[in-house]
Amino acid sequence: MSILSARSLSVRFETPRGTLQAVNDVSLDVNERETVGLVGESGCGKSTLGKALMRLVPAAEGRIFVSGQDITRLGSKAIAAIRSDVQMIFQDPYGSLNPRHTVGKIIGQPLSVAGWKRADIKARVCELVDKVGLPQAALDRFPHEFSGGQRQRIGIARALALNPKVVICDEPVSALDVSVRAQVINLMKDLQAETGVSFLFISHDLSVVEHISDRLLVMYLGRVVESGKAADIWPAPAHPYTAALLAAAPVANPKLARSRTRKTLQGELPSPLNPPQGCAFHTRCPIAQARCHEERPLLRSIEGHAGRQVACHFDLVTHQKTPDLAATETSYVSA
Numbered sequence: 099m100s101i102l103s104a105r106s107l108s109v110r111f112e113t114p115r116g117t118l119q120a121v122n123d124v125s126l127d128v129n130e131r132e133t134v135g136l137v138g139e140s141g142c143g144k145s146t147l148g149k150a151l152m153r154l155v156p157a158a159e160g161r162i163f164v165s166g167q168d169i170t171r172l173g174s175k176a177i178a179a180i181r182s183d184v185q186m187i188f189q190d191p192y193g194s195l196n197p198r199h200t201v202g203k204i205i206g207q208p209l210s211v212a213g214w215k216r217a218d219i220k221a222r223v224c225e226l227v228d229k230v231g232l233p234q235a236a237l238d239r240f241p242h243e244f245s246g247g248q249r250q251r252i253g254i255a256r257a258l259a260l261n262p263k264v265v266i267c268d269e270p271v272s273a274l275d276v277s278v279r280a281q282v283i284n285l286m287k288d289l290q291a292e293t294g295v296s297f298l299f300i301s302h303d304l305s306v307v308e309h310i311s312d313r314l315l316v317m318y319l320g321r322v323v324e325s326g327k328a329a330d331i332w333p334a335p336a337h338p339y340t341a342a343l344l345a346a347a348p349v350a351n352p353k354l355a356r357s358r359t360r361k362t363l364q365g366e367l368p369s370p371l372n373p374p375q376g377c378a379f380h381t382r383c384p385i386a387q388a389r390c391h392e393e394r395p396l397l398r399s400i401e402g403h404a405g406r407q408v409a410c411h412f413d414l415v416t417h418q419k420t421p422d423l424a425a426t427e428t429s430y431v432s433a
């Protein structure tokens with residue numbers, strides 16, 4: 099069952115330089131006990147989509163559903179009630195933790211807002227701090243007394259306080275050292291197994307979502323360009339952009355690292371204020387043809403590959419070719 103859904107969701111910002119379409123016609127589903135990885139370069143609209151799903155930024159078009167209930171136009175009181183089901187954690191746990199509050203107060207804050215009794219809050223906070231692997235003594239201390247990884251554990255405890263159905267995790271481990279990242283990701287996996295919570299896991303780094311995602315959504319300039327099961331996409335990406343992201347991702351497994359050379363994705367992300375005509379990726383695509391300059395490919399199912407979708411006229415699965423990114427490096431430079 100879908101816990102969190104979007105249908106044709108768009109978000110626009112009015113800027114001094116014109117209208118910026120940050121999210122463009124995005125549909126998604128996050129099912130029960132599932133982790134969906136949302137990936138793409140910085141600036142492609144991932145955070146804005148996450149915030150729109152939380153109703154922290156307004157949707158220009160489209161609909162948002164939580165457990166089947168349309169929350170797109172709910173008033174602020176009704177939205178507050180939904181917040182217990184949908185929580186968010188952020189990249190910078192320090193910035194989102196009040197430095198003047200003790201850890202106990204921070205983790206208990208959603209519970210007191212929800213009207214819990216003091217004794218119940220205390221018991222729940224003790225349980226949560228234990229769940230995220232921090233000592234009980236942490237409760238009387240302040241955020242600055244903790245390392246980055248520990249602060250993210252505090253953020254996770256707070257997000258889970260009200261037993262949400264889904265947590266939107268916006269780059270939750272990007273600011274952490276590589277060694278600490280794995281610990282936090284493993285903690286999130288364990289908590290998911292224990293509580294059944296779903297995650298929408300936002301990251302610009304495919305090597306991070308690789309370990310946690312059941313399904314993937316790849317975004318480019320505000321649109322989804324590929325989606326499907328992570329296990330299908332890793333070995334055979336369909337969109338040249340996904341292939342380029344995979345080639346550029348750091349390889350966590352040293353055995354694989356030897357057989358895979360890391361390549362950078364060349365060329366700048368075009369401005370969302372003035373996106374390219376046709377396929378938005380054509381200015382950086384190694385397999386672009388004349389049609390790609392003129393006609394925007396729609397997101398469509400890939401024949402014979404259930405559950406996979408791609409927005410590419412010449413997708414790599416149907417056409418069974420993998421662009422040699424080293425050989426075609428020059429074609430990645432922005433036109």
Ligand SMILES: Nc1ncnc2c1ncn2[C@@H]1O[C@H](COP(=O)(O)OP(=O)(O)OP(=O)(O)O)[C@@H](O)[C@H]1O
Pocket residue numbers: 111112113118120138139140141142143144145146147302370
């Ligand atoms: N409040 C805002 N006003 C105007 N433009 C905005 C606003 N918030 C985001 N944008 C623009 O919307 C686009 C998408 O930004 P967003 O932060 O969602 O991307 P992102 O993929 O999450 O990148 P990052 O990982 O760097 O946050 C960017 O071009 C950004 O500059």
